[in-house]
Amino acid sequence: MSALAITALIGAIVSEVAGTISLRRASSGEKRWWFGVGIGYLLAFAMLVVVLGQGAALGVVYGIWAAAGVAITAILDRLLFREPLTGIMSLGIILIVGGVLLIELGAQGT
Template sequence: MTAVSYVLLAVAIVCEVGGTVALRMVSAGSRLWWFGVAAGYLVAFTLLGVVLAQGMALGVAYGIWAATGVALTALISRVFFKEPLTWVMALGLALIVGGVLLIETGA
């Protein structure tokens, strides 16, 4: 596994979060955002497949993907959509990130 795998995983995460944010925009009434949803998820899952083909373990890749995606989505939704982010939610995010770090170091 190389640094390229981690870069591709990071791009996949950004695309997945972008697709999710576009999905939120669709729910606000703009149908043109469906293109962003489709493109974001298509690129994200394609790159995740490439990362897995390069040898990254599924548990590690998906753990990093899930934790980073949840954290970024929560922060973006707070900043751009004024959705709540309480201290309990922040604690939950910290626990998720901590769990993924344990999985990564255990691998």
């Protein structure tokens, strides 16, 4: 992946997490957070288009984006909203990240 693709992928992950955290805030009745939801998801998908336009494989990009989003959101959810993050949930995050790494390794072998 090119430097532009990696940068855009990181931006897509950060934007998606920001949109999701905003969604959590908006769901509790704070309507001003809906702006953050829309902007976060719009930027995330726009940046994914950039990554894919750089020639990155969709399966790899989507796997990294989704796994990082799940892991970071779960951790922030615990820190910001005191939601549970159990050992089983942590194991699930580790398995997701491991699965994405295997997809990446498999894609490099082709």
